[in-house]
Amino acid sequence: MDIAEQLVNGILDTLPLQIAVIDETSSIIYVNQAWRAFGLFYGLELNTDWFGIAYLDICRANEDTNLPLLINGIENVLSGKSGHFSMDYLCHTPTKQPTWLTLNLQPMQTTLADNKLFLLSLTNITHHKQVEDRISALTHTDPLTGLANRRRLEQFMRDEWSRAIRHQSSLSVMMIDADHFKQLNDSMGHAAGDECLRKLAGILKRYSNRPGDMAARYGGEEFVLILGQTTQQEAIKIAERIRQKVMELDIRFAGHRLMTISIGIASLGMHQSTSHKEQHARNQSLNFSEDGDLLIEQADKALYVAKKQGRNRVEVYDKHHRLTVPLTF
């Protein structure tokens, strides 16, 4: 080995990047030290003979990499259909925390062999993904209460709405607003007001545990609870329990007034007289479209009614309210 060769080998083995060179049949003809080291996590020896092993076979044998997108991407580069392939994927080694890798594959500029050669590299991007996840969590979380913020809620609502339509399942939305909160702030101070909002959020969190549920801060002292696969009747029971729990906090302000909440409910598939299927057919024919915001608007109207009718109560959006209460927005 001459000095230049030793130097190149030294560089390749020092790089933290996992590097392999493969031919047109995906057979491995070279791996660097980082590649060998990663093999350790799969129980492979450092001196495993990688030469001649087909990389595509490795990919197909592992459920993390047996992905049509990844396999096709590699095949397209090897067959010359595309000049480059790159993809991020999550890798679960048996002994290590889940690791995010970026796979890069491209033809090499070399005259070393008769065969075409390809440079394959795997870069560990777990740290970047974790930072991305943290940023994403921050942009979707209300800092005061830790609940989802309005942006996250709207996204979730659209998903749950279309899921409910697709599966013909029920879906309920609650709009929750603290009563006389201005007065509470004025008498207890803004910091104490914040603490009350956190306590209220804590209660809402306890009632939104299932995957189709979400508690969110809609703004100010207003919260929304989305309850997947929950009928109007079930939602009313839950709302009543939440209302009771808030009273049990026994937060008093302005001398004697108990902190309470008002709740408006709107549900998809709300009429008991018709079958589930009929309800959904009607919901769709009413041109509710894909817009789950409608349910939030209806819950808000029901909340308005609850406020009008004296607060500390649960009201449901239905025809009755539309007929009897003049709503002005």
Ligand SMILES: Nc1nc2c(ncn2[C@@H]2O[C@H](COP(=O)(O)OP(=O)(O)OP(=O)(O)O)[C@@H](O)[C@H]2O)c(=O)[nH]1
């Ligand atoms: N402490 C605190 N107060 C807030 C926050 N966001 C909004 N508020 C207060 O909540 C109060 C809401 O007042 P209003 O909209 O008049 O409603 P209300 O006094 O609760 O009256 P009703 O809803 O009709 O029962 C305002 O005084 C806001 O300043 C917050 O993050 N922290």
